[in-house]
Amino acid sequence: MRVQLESRCNMAASKIPQQRWYIHPPQPEAARQLAAHTGLAAVLTQVMLNRGISTIEQATFFLDPDAAPLSDxxxxxxxxxxxxxxxxxxxxxxxxxxxxxxxxxxxxxxxxxxxxxxxxxxxxxxxxxxxxxxxxxxxxxxxxxxxxxxxxxxxxxxxxxxxxxxxxxxxxxxxxxxxxxxxxxxxxxxxxxxxxxxxxxxxxxxxxxxxxxxxxxxxxxxxxxxxxxxxxxxxxxxxxxxxxxxxxxxxxxxxxxxxxxxxxxxxxAQSKIKGIQSLIQVSGLGGEKNIKPEAIGFRLGPRINAVGRIGDPQIVIEMLITEDEGIALERAMQCESINKQRQQLCEQIAIDAVEVYEQGTLDAQKSRVLVIVQPEWHHGVIGIVASRLVERYGVPVFIGTYEDAAKTHVRGSARSIPEFNVFEALEYAKDFTIKHGGHKAAGGFSLAASDLTSFSDRLSEFAHQCLEPKHLKPLVTVDAQLDLNEVGMDLFQQIDQLHPCGMANPDPVFWTPNVKVSRQKLIGKNHLKLTVQQNDWNESGEASKTVDALAWRWGEYYPMPRNLDIAYKLRSNEWRGEVSIELEIVGVRPASEANGVAFSLGDQQYTCNLIQRSQIQELQIRNPQGEVLIIQKGQRMGTLSKLLQQPMEIDVTEAPYYDLVKTAAQVWAKEKT
CATH class of the missing domain: 3.90.1640.30 (inorganic pyrophosphatase (n-terminal core))
Structure with a gap:
């Protein structure tokens, strides 16, 4: 009872991001067929199915793009x-x-x-x-x-x-x-x-x-x-x-x-362009045998973009066209310095924006869009801040700053959620813009400050036409369920065959239900490091595998609850010559078992949950004493786990387990249909 009470106290003291999850429907048979053809794990061919790759021909061209025919x-x-x-x-x-x-x-x-x-x-x-x-x-x-x-x-x-x-x-x-x-x-x-x-x-x-x-x-x-x-x-x-x-x-x-x-x-990695060689060197990627898209997205790209945002673009152009190694290195070092300034600006403006919103009268959930304008913000970086606000609040964000001391003109940037088209929204509000442009996910605009209220109202009107309240939480899109025991170098190396990953082919996102957070601590600038495991014991009666995980910029959610469903990407971590695979957390929610269906049998209370674990369905039944009965679909033998004890194998066709499993299955089916 003491253990249960501590867990409840931890839950009460903790908070987690408010997110909405979309989990792609499992297609086990189609995934197995593609796995047999490609040699990939079925969990990865499920990822391919999620990307619209459903035939052997499509899979062949996806894994070997050069084999696909190319039109003139x-x-x-x-x-x-x-x-x-x-x-x-x-x-x-x-x-x-x-x-x-x-x-x-x-x-x-x-x-x-x-x-x-x-x-x-x-x-x-x-x-x-x-x-x-x-x-x-x-x-x-x-x-x-x-x-x-x-x-x-x-x-x-x-x-x-x-x-x-x-x-x-x-x-x-x-x-x-x-x-x-x-x-x-x-x-x-x-x-x-x-x-x-x-x-x-x-x-x-x-x-x-x-x-x-x-x-x-x-x-x-x-x-x-x-x-x-x-x-x-x-x-x-x-x-x-x-x-x-x-x-x-x-x-x-x-x-x-x-x-x-x-x-x-x-x-x-072996670039012949002097400027790219220098940029790789100053960004800390020198010596890499392979440069992956995330290295460009998080290391090289920001250093280039920073110059365009708050510096002189000529620095980048000269860096990329010069044949002089000295000039190339000098320009790359300028990119590095400017990027550090950009990071500082972003951090401060993001803090200011959150404070302005959360201490003000704006209600993004009611308006279904967040329009926020403040003086003295650097126009070059507010688009990055807009993206962070979208991640935080789950609504389309239009963020701007005044172009002049008199505050007569506003210029801003917009970032969006999947259900909201920024370009169409700006077209809808064009009566109040001086200039605007962009695409579905992002855009830019300028307007007279006197039209700001009308502009905001028009955007809210558009948002009410395409957004429902359920859309107004950050979206986590999940590809497939994964057992933490399957996390390792073999699977990580297979993911390489899905690369390059990026827009329209994102890195696979997996989820694991009801993991236990065994350790957690704050690291760096407001990041959270966790150690997680799926169960206290595995099926062999040994201590369950633990995996390290990182949640970037999630320091405000420390401490996390003890039990969670987690969504994550796989990342490699090299330390002192040792390479390990860890999780990059992108989403959490209360543990699935906490949302189970309650029922009673005799005078005892239970909760049950049907979990899709890899390609197997697993019925889990819990009682208030912390005992857990797990039976896989079609199996006669199940596992009974008790707190602080190793699991026991039991025959669920025998009393009293048969009636318990039968009742739980009926209750679950009735509740979920």
Whole structure:
């Protein structure tokens, strides 16, 4: 009784994140069939089924993307041939080309890619990137007119331009040729450019559909190089930049993205680009034999993005195009320094934003959207803070800051949840915006401060049309149930065959019900380290396996309850030459048994739960004394566990267990139908 009382006290003193879980329905037979063909564990072929990979042919192409047929990009992109012809003729005639890029990782890698390619091919080429702070996203009339004054004849946009009606119209008035390469959502009216390359304008079934801006730049550069017979020398360095930009931009790793990123990842650790070599060195990845997408997403990408957010994008462009090792290292060190500043800004603004919301009168659950604007926040990093607020509150977040001391104009960023389309929401509220753009998951906007209330009301109106109260918790999407005894190097190495993982092919998320938190402590900056185990004893009567787990930025939930359902990814941890597999916690909820169905038999009270454990169903029955009876479906022998005792094997066809199991099964079936 003392043990039970302590457990209840721990539960009362603890709190956990308020989340909603979606667990993909198990498909055991289909998973077994794919497992027999691929040689992968059935739990991983279940992951493939969750990604829409259900046939042997699809599985073959998924595991070996280079084996998949690839359509001709000249067919898929109607304006690709015209774009190639324009650039080939410009190179031949010595016409000056100017690239207009963007200040995020996608835009900067795209700019660097085309600068390297066009210079190598003999073009007269330069670039410009608008000021994030004073001009905002996309090509503008100032840049157009400056290009014209400098004698530019051809303007090539990368990662922007699809909504630049006025600037493109001005360029055409001045007699300039304009090629738009972009990947953002297409507005109802597109600019009058000479050629437009945008995956959003092509067949949705095309393998090129999911490309980021750097993908379009890569395709264009290679197409020009092929015509000029110089593709072989350019292919690998451009593929490295494509890989870096695609992952950093969170582009979907499907179609050609998966195919080309898989190849590019093999090149990055031994990069031939001086700037990438230096960036790898300063980020602490030097010596890595293989660089995985998460290393780009969490180590390389942020250092590039930080410069575009609070620094000068020219630092990154120079780093990625220079052949001078000294300049490359100097620029990489600048990226490192700026990224540390960015981290500090993000931490402080996130703290401020939480305080403003939780001590104010805003009610995001009632509005179904959170709109929060404060002075003196750095516009360059508020998008990152918006993502953290989405993780915390589970609602779409529109966060902004004032552009001027008089607080007359607001500029902001938006991040979303799966059921809410940011671009459509901004279109719905466009009566109150000066400028806006983006896609389903994220966007940017500017407006007069006097319209802020109307803008917020319009967004709330839109949110009420597409969101229900049940949507307003952070979503944890779970692939499959896993026994902690299956966690190990063998399974982790098999997961490598599902890589590259990223958007549209996320890292597998597993869950294990009713684990016991045997140890926990705070580490670093507000992180939580746990040691968990599934049971006190395994089926052989030995102490159950324990596994270390990390929960990033979950310090506020310390201490966690003793028993939990956990959702997690698998990660490797190397320490003093030893490599172990640990869990990265992404979700928790009260232990499944706590939510079991209560029933009585005779004068005794029980709870029961039907658990899917790997490919086996397991009925668990508990009494208030802490005894647990476990019987697997179709089995005669079960296990009876008592507190602080090793489990006993029992025959459930014998009294009193037969009536208990029969009653529990009937109660469960009735409750769940």
């Amino acid at each position: 990009p000249l067919v898929d992109f109607p304006d690709l041939q015209a774009s190639v012809d324009i650039l080939v003729n410009a190179i031949a005639n010595g016409e000056k080309i100017a690239i207009c890029g963007d200040y995020d990782a996608d835009g900067m890698t795209s700019t660097a890619l085309l600068m390297r390619a066009l210079k190598f091919l003999g073009a007269k080429v330069d670039y410009a990137i608008p000021s994030r702070m004073s001009e905002g996203y996309g090509i503008n009339t100032r840049i157009i007119e400056e290009f014209h004054a400098e004698g530019v004849e051809i303007i090539l946009t990368v990662d922007n331009g699809i909504a630049a009606h006025a600037p493109v119209a001005r360029a055409r008035e001045l007699g300039l040729t304009v090629i738009i390469t972009d990947h953002h959502e297409v507005p109802p009216e597109i600019p009058n450019a000479n050629a437009i390359l945008n995956p959003q304008l092509i067949d949705p079934g095309s393998p090129y559909r999911a490309m980021a801006g750097v993908g379009v730049a890569y395709l264009l550069a290679l197409s020009v190089a092929q015509v000029l017979g110089k593709e072989a020398a350019l292919k690998d360095p451009l593929l490295e930049l494509f890989t870096l930009g695609t992952i950093a931009d969170l582009a979907a790793l499907t179609g050609v993205n998966r195919r080309w990123v898989r190849r590019g990842l093999r090149l990055l």
